[in-house]
Amino acid sequence: MRDDVHVTTTDAAPTDDATTFADLGLREELLRALTGLGYEEPTPIQREAIPELMTGRDLLGQAATGTGKTAAFALPILQRMPAQGRGGDPTALVLVPTRELCIQVSEALHRYGRELGARVLPIYGGQPIGRQLRELERGVDVVVATPGRALDHLARGTLRLDQIEIVVLDEADEMLDMGFAEDLEGILTATPPLRQTVLFSATMPSRINGIARKHLREPVRIQIEREVTAAGEVPRVRQTAYVVARSHKAAALGRILDIESPTAAIVFCRTREEVDQLTETLNGRGYRAEALHGGMGQEQRDRVMSRLRAGTADLLVATDVAARGLDVEQLTHVVNYDVPSAPESYVHRIGRVGRGGREGVAITLVEPRAHRMLKTIERVTKQRIAVEKVPTSADLRARRLELTRAALHETLLEDDLEHFRVVVETLTDDFDIMQVALAAVKLAHEASGAGSDEDEIPEAAPAPVREDREHRTPGGSRSGRDRSRGPSGGMARVYVGGGRSAGIRPQDLVGAIANESTLSGRDVGAIEIADRFSLVEVPEGAADEVINALQNTRIKGRKLQVRRDEKS
Numbered sequence: 001m002r003d004d005v006h007v008t009t010t011d012a013a014p015t016d017d018a019t020t021f022a023d024l025g026l027r028e029e030l031l032r033a034l035t036g037l038g039y040e041e042p043t044p045i046q047r048e049a050i051p052e053l054m055t056g057r058d059l060l061g062q063a064a065t066g067t068g069k070t071a072a073f074a075l076p077i078l079q080r081m082p083a084q085g086r087g088g089d090p091t092a093l094v095l096v097p098t099r100e101l102c103i104q105v106s107e108a109l110h111r112y113g114r115e116l117g118a119r120v121l122p123i124y125g126g127q128p129i130g131r132q133l134r135e136l137e138r139g140v141d142v143v144v145a146t147p148g149r150a151l152d153h154l155a156r157g158t159l160r161l162d163q164i165e166i167v168v169l170d171e172a173d174e175m176l177d178m179g180f181a182e183d184l185e186g187i188l189t190a191t192p193p194l195r196q197t198v199l200f201s202a203t204m205p206s207r208i209n210g211i212a213r214k215h216l217r218e219p220v221r222i223q224i225e226r227e228v229t230a231a232g233e234v235p236r237v238r239q240t241a242y243v244v245a246r247s248h249k250a251a252a253l254g255r256i257l258d259i260e261s262p263t264a265a266i267v268f269c270r271t272r273e274e275v276d277q278l279t280e281t282l283n284g285r286g287y288r289a290e291a292l293h294g295g296m297g298q299e300q301r302d303r304v305m306s307r308l309r310a311g312t313a314d315l316l317v318a319t320d321v322a323a324r325g326l327d328v329e330q331l332t333h334v335v336n337y338d339v340p341s342a343p344e345s346y347v348h349r350i351g352r353v354g355r356g357g358r359e360g361v362a363i364t365l366v367e368p369r370a371h372r373m374l375k376t377i378e379r380v381t382k383q384r385i386a387v388e389k390v391p392t393s394a395d396l397r398a399r400r401l402e403l404t405r406a407a408l409h410e411t412l413l414e415d416d417l418e419h420f421r422v423v424v425e426t427l428t429d430d431f432d433i434m435q436v437a438l439a440a441v442k443l444a445h446e447a448s449g450a451g452s453d454e455d456e457i458p459e460a461a462p463a464p465v466r467e468d469r470e471h472r473t474p475g476g477s478r479s480g481r482d483r484s485r486g487p488s489g490g491m492a493r494v495y496v497g498g499g500r501s502a503g504i505r506p507q508d509l510v511g512a513i514a515n516e517s518t519l520s521g522r523d524v525g526a527i528e529i530a531d532r533f534s535l536v537e538v539p540e541g542a543a544d545e546v547i548n549a550l551q552n553t554r555i556k557g558r559k560l561q562v563r564r565d566e567k568s
Contacts (some may be wrong), residue, residue: 099124148515178521273541294518300368497561
């Protein structure tokens with residue numbers, strides 16, 4: 001890649017002569033599909049990227065979640081597909097970091113390319129490989145894959161990339177964070193050198209530019225810097241953090257949500273067990289909460305998202321992996337139940353709110369020992385996160401009274417109250433009218449379920465910053481931990497029967513876990529690589545799933561012994 005790349009910086013500002021999909025030169029089959037799906041006009045990333053990709057240019061695009069990236073590369077892929085005479089090997093390869101995103105991208109390509117008869121195959125870990133083998137043998141046009149499973153098929157000789165004309169790296173920063181850098185190199189090397197290469201990323205760390213320089217040829221660079229409305233308003237996200245001890249986090253979250261009263265919110269948790277427990281707690285508090293994680297089937301996930309979009313659910317409690325790629329128009333709040341372990345994850349999450357000139361809210365619950373990571377996020381994002389106190393019982397009572405007042409005000413303005421007059425007139429024979437009104441307000445307040453007081457949540461101070469003497473690997477995991485100390489709180493340690501002598505690196509373990517289980521790379525804790533074995537910290541509730549997943553996959557081409565560490 002040459003340094004003199006063409007740069008296009010775009011604001012999402014509506015114009016009076018907005019480009020239509022027909023203006024982009026898309027074929028009739030695609031236009032009919034888009035019309036049937038209710039697409040009216042292209043988003044900024046689609047408007048900029050589609051014409052460039054249809055000319056065959058390589059492209060480096062920076063855009064956040066929810067900007068329409070999938071259609072930006074999917075439509076040009078389908079545009080070039082011949083009406084007949086297709087071969088058995090794929091001509092397009094899309095690489096994504098997670099199986100959830102793999103499924104979503106595959107479904108989008110199916111929807112857009114239905115009239116074209118596009119043969120699209122998702123390839124990811126956790127799915128029976130037999131079906132994938134049968135479909136590859138039968139012939140496919142587009143493969144959407146996670147890097148680990150794509151490499152597995154390459155090693156088997158069941159995925160042939162000789163006919164590949166276009167490769168898309170979607171959410172490239174996520175793939176690098178999850179330890180897939182070496183896998184991506186291996187896959188790209190197996191594709192024809194004159195292929196078209198497209199790279200999309202929400203953030204642009206130096207490693208992304210390194211991949212671009214090596215694998216993209218004079219790409220056009222498109223950057224969607226910010227969303228701007230016709231009134232010139234920039235997205236506004238109010239970022240707030242609350243320092244709370246783990247034992248009080250669920251109660252604190254419920255109280256914060258009571259104060260905030262979100263229209264719709266996503267609460268991010270680290271494990272599926274935490275998702276299920278918190279969903280139950282919030283439902284018990286009166287919220288209409290729905291769980292979303294990798295342990296659910298696609299049909300279940302679709303029902304959950306339908307309820308959220310229809311307004312029959314207030315809250316979506318989800319793992320990062322399950323929520324990747326989801327876009328909810330009416331979303332007002334994003335909640336980090338734990339501090340994200342990487343600034344990029346924080347950026348991805350809060351990018352879901354504050355669009356269209358509306359104000360969004362990002363809330364982070366910080367355990368005292370995680371306060372330092374919050375400072376790191378502030379430094380990297382160059383944005384201040386205000387640390388506030390958890391609302392008190394008095395704050396909650398005041399908020400609930402305000403909601404009661406608002407409900408009564410609305411009733412006084414809109415409802416026909418005349419048939420209740422006889423009750424008031426009868427009571428005023430014995431009581432002052434103010435006393436009657438106070439009693440009525442009390443009944444209305446208690447009927448809303450807001451009458452009970454709650455215990456105070458104790459304040460938690462941030463832990464003092466101590467010098468971290470542990471060595472951090474390039475992937476961000478720790479090595480060299482004293483094994484006698486045991487795993488961190490809430491974590492279990494997994495023994496893997498291979499270490500330095502087998503060429504195993506931290507990123508190999510992180511990539512295997514992220515590709516074959518429901519965890520993301522950021523859920524993985526400290527990693528120790530010894531000569532003949534490795535130790536990996538994972539959330540306690542997900543340990544058995546990780547062990548089962550690693551037992552059924554290959555690391556550095558070998559199946560290794562995997563079990564709980566005896567000293568955990």
